[in-house]
Amino acid sequence: MASISIIGTGNMGSAIARLALAAGSDVQVVARDGAKAEGVDPAATAATFGDALTGDVVVLALPYPALDDVVATYGEQLTGKVVVDITNPLDFATFDDLVVPADSSAAAGLADRLPGAKVVKAFNTNFAATLATGTVGGLPTTVLVAGDDADAKAALAATLDGSGVRVVDAGSLRRARELEAVGFLQLTLAAGEKTGWDAGLALV
Structure with a gap:
């Protein structure tokens, strides 16, 4: 059986837990x-930050600034695990820029800080509502995944197999920059009320 630990109990963490x-x-x-x-589904195991992580796949369903706490608390324990970064590193003061270098990404920065982990980028182009319903505009919700380790991407896909969402390999971890740009665009559109928080991009 696939095993997954989800750090974070907000809308995204809860939606990903339900899918898994x-x-x-x-x-x-x-x-x-x-x-x-x-409020965690009784089928899941509830834990507190700092407790041992039981999943082979670890999803960081947290805001970008919280990654510092994750690295400080779980750095060594994440060695050998698949670590899924779902963050969009926005400048929330201006809502008009990303706070990572133009030639990098939040996921790449995390990979540098966790050299023993298999870091992948996923879920940052999804809103929680589209994960909860499993659809976008009548099509299955697509989870785009970027990473350098094919087995790590397959492990994440295995935790969602049968959930109803579509998992698509978006390429190497270098593609995380583009995924974060897409996530940034979707957030600014929704915040500007150009789209709803139940909208998203679908692959046809």
Whole structure:
């Protein structure tokens, strides 16, 4: 059985947990607020930030600035694991720029800080609502995945197999920059009320 730990109990973390449970994966949900995760599906295991991670795949369903805490707390424990960065590194003060170098990405920066982990980028081009419904404009929700390790991308896909979403390999970790640009565009469109928070991009 595929196993996944999801750090974060917000809308994205909860939606990803439901998908993994629907796929039959063994799911651990880790709360960052120092308390046991509340409202977690009873089929999942609830844990507190700092507890041991049981999943072979670890999803960081957190805001970009929280990655510092993850590295400090779990750095060594993430060695050998598939680490999924879902962040969009926006400048939330201006909502008009990304805060990573133009030739890099949040995922690439995380990979540099976790050299023993297999870092992939995924879910940052999805809104929680489209993960929850499994559809975008009548089409299956597409989860784009970028990473340098084919087995790591396959491991993430295995945790979602049977959930109803479509997982598509978007290429190497270098493509994380483009995925973050797409995520940035979607967020600015939704924040500007040009689209809804239940919208998204679909592959036809």
